Amino acid sequence: MNSKLVIINVVRWFILLLFQILLLRSMSFYNLANPFIYVLFLLLLPFSTPNLLLYLIAFITGLTIDAFYDTYGVHTAACVVLVFVRILFISVSVSRDNFDEPEPTLGNMGFKWFLLYASLCIFSHHIILFFLETFRLTEFNYTLVRSLLSSIFTLFIVLLIEFIFYNRKAR
Amino acid sequence: MRNLWIFLNRYNAFFFFIIFFTLGIVLTIKNNAYQRSVTLNSTNKVVGDAYTNLNVVKRYLNLSTVNDSLARENALLKTKVLALQNIDTAKDITLRDTSGVAQYTYLSARVVKNSIALRNNIITINRGSADGIAGGMPVISSGNGIVGYIRDVSEHFATIRSLLHKDTYISVNIKKNKAVGSLIWGDGNFDYRKAYIKDVPNHFKLSMGDTVITSNFSSFPAGIPVGKVSNTGIAKGDNFKLIEVVLFNDFSALQYVYVIKNKFAKEQQALEAKVPDEQ
Numbered sequence: 048m049n050s051k052l053v054i055i056n057v058v059r060w061f062i063l064l065l066f067q068i069l070l071l072r073s074m075s076f077y078n079l080a081n082p083f084i085y086v087l088f089l090l091l092l093p094f095s096t097p098n099l100l101l102y103l104i105a106f107i108t109g110l111t112i113d114a115f116y117d118t119y120g121v122h123t124a125a126c127v128v129l130v131f132v133r134i135l136f137i138s139v140s141v142s143r144d145n146f147d148e149p150e151p152t153l154g155n156m157g158f159k160w161f162l163l164y165a166s167l168c169i170f171s172h173h174i175i176l177f178f179l180e181t182f183r184l185t186e187f188n189y190t191l192v193r194s195l196l197s198s199i200f201t202l203f204i205v206l207l208i209e210f211i212f213y214n215r216k217a218r
Numbered sequence: 219m220r221n222l223w224i225f226l227n228r229y230n231a232f233f234f235f236i237i238f239f240t241l242g243i244v245l246t247i248k249n250n251a252y253q254r255s256v257t258l259n260s261t262n263k264v265v266g267d268a269y270t271n272l273n274v275v276k277r278y279l280n281l282s283t284v285n286d287s288l289a290r291e292n293a294l295l296k297t298k299v300l301a302l303q304n305i306d307t308a309k310d311i312t313l314r315d316t317s318g319v320a321q322y323t324y325l326s327a328r329v330v331k332n333s334i335a336l337r338n339n340i341i342t343i344n345r346g347s348a349d350g351i352a353g354g355m356p357v358i359s360s361g362n363g364i365v366g367y368i369r370d371v372s373e374h375f376a377t378i379r380s381l382l383h384k385d386t387y388i389s390v391n392i393k394k395n396k397a398v399g400s401l402i403w404g405d406g407n408f409d410y411r412k413a414y415i416k417d418v419p420n421h422f423k424l425s426m427g428d429t430v431i432t433s434n435f436s437s438f439p440a441g442i443p444v445g446k447v448s449n450t451g452i453a454k455g456d457n458f459k460l461i462e463v464v465l466f467n468d469f470s471a472l473q474y475v476y477v478i479k480n481k482f483a484k485e486q487q488a489l490e491a492k493v494p495d496e497q
Contacts, residue, residue: 069272075335078408102234109242114265116333117340117377120245127242131235138231179246180337181384186405193337 052093052149060108063088068115080196085112086172087205089129090165093150094141098134105130118180125176132171136164153209161209166202173198260331260342261372269331269342277328277473284473287360322439324476325349326360330375334410334469339382341365343475346374351477356438360474363467364388364432364444368477376477382410382469389436390415390444393429397422399461401430401444407462410469413445415461422459424450430463439478 067085075081089105096104109123116122137151140160148155151164177194226233260266327343345351357365357378366386369379379386381403388401399418407414415430428447432438449462480486 072333073335078335078410081335098231098234102238106238106241113245114262115260115268116336117260117342118336118338119249120242120247121249123245124239124242127235127238131231131239134231177337179243182246182250183384189408 056088056092059091060088064108064111067112072116076196076200079193080200081193082197082200082204083173083176084201084204084208086126086129086169086201087208089126089133090168090205091150091152094137094148101130101134102127121176121179124179125172128175129168129172132168133164136167140164152212153206154213162206165205166198169201169205170194170198173201260340261346261370261375261377263372263374266330266342266344266372266375270344273330280471280473283471287473291360321481323479323481325351325479327357327376327475327477329472329475332469332472334382337404337408338384339380339410339469340369341378341380341472341475343376343378343477344374345477346376347371348373350479351376354437355480355483356436356478357475358438358442358478359467359472360476362443363465364438364442365467365469365472365475367437378475380469381413381465381467388438388444389433390430391433391440392418392422392424392447393431394424395422397424398433398435399459401463411465412448413463413465415463416458418459418461420457420459424459424461426450437480437483439480 063085067083071082071084085108089101089108092101092104105126106123109126112122112126113119140163141151151161153161156164173194174191177190177197181190260269325345327345327349329341330344331340331342333339333341343357351368351371353368353371355368357368359365364381366378366380366383369377371377381388381401384404386403389398390401391398397418399415401413401415403413405414418424424447426447426449430444430447432440432442432444434440443466445463445465445467447461448464450459
């Protein structure tokens with residue numbers, strides 16, 4: 048992995064986490080949809096990252112968010128699930144021979160692929176997150192609605208950010 | 219052995235997932251347990267300091283509101299002092315000496331971090347064990363109304379399990395007829411301005427606008443105003459009413475809170491611990 052990618056990802060980690068903690072923590076629609084944009088960092092990690100490193104990064108990112116949200120372990124578990132879904136999806140949909148793109152961004156992979164990738168990862172992350180946060184099944188319907196709406200909200204902002212920094216690689 | 223290694227390596231994503239996900243779940247369950255020995259939350263020095271420094275601008279912008287609320291509180295207290303001064307003590311037959319038994323002492327604290335948008339909301343304040351704060355102490359807001367209970371304590375910070383949390387139950391009274399119920403938040407209502415009282419027996423007659431206060435059974439001092447009844451008796455189909463309450467306390471604009479130290483808390487707990495578990 049070259050050093051430029053490492054620096055970009057470190058900077059992205061700090062910016063997205065600050066954005067999440069400072070601004071998005073106090074943002075919600077009628078307590079139904081809370082955005083968790085920091086997952087974009089995990090979505091955009093390079094293809095060449097080894098699996099163990101992916102899990103470690105997800106674990107540490109989750110723990111950091113947990114410390115600031117006072118929800119010890121909830122985000123950690125959700126991030127690990129996201130990475131699992133990410134690895135599965137990439138192994139199914141991207142062939143190993145032509146890894147010419149370094150990162151799974153919208154500009155590199157196209158809108159259709161990215162939309163499916165992001166929505167699958169975000170939904171699995173949010174459903175684990177909200178069910179672990181509620182930690183009881185009596186509010187099942189409410190939690191389900193909440194995780195769905197939050198996923199849509201997060202997906203919307205993720206796509207927005209991706210379109211703002213959209214640059215198709217010159218071939 | 220070599221085959222096993224190849225097998226593990228081939229499906230390493232799955233095995234790593236199992237390991238890390240189990241770790242995450244264990245942490246979650248530990249955090250949900252009553253006895254927590256976790257320090258990685260906002261009582262942590264780094265996280266607490268980060269929140270303190272990041273809130274400077276917000277604190278500055280809110281100064282005028284805080285000032286107004288303090289002035290109002292001062293006026294209220296002065297009125298009370300005047301009323302006490304005008305008591306004709308000569309007329310009273312017995313005077314109770316209360317100077318030695320100030321059961322409750324208040325400690326003011328600044329809110330460092332607050333949230334209202336989550337299912338379980340935690341507030342962080344800038345006081346900790348160095349100021350004599352311990353877990354379970356009740357917290358009220360500087361204006362009107364209750365906030366929650368102290369959850370975790372570090373040396374200079376403490377977190378409050380806000381009323382807006384799934385595990386918070388506070389015993390309250392309807393002021394008019396002393397009906398006792400427990401105040402909860404959640405279960406379908408996730409508006410930070412409202413809460414529910416459950417377990418009030420059906421035979422109590424209530425009307426809109428009845429004041430709700432803390433009861434004798436909570437660890438709050440009795441009689442602290444909580445809110446006003448806004449919907450009496452949502453039918454649940456059993457012997458108890460579910461009452462909607464509009465809270466006096468505005469959780470979205472919480473700036474200063476009071477932590478209440480109960481001088482006799484330990485004594486009471488020690489006494490109650492002697493009662494054998496009779497259930």
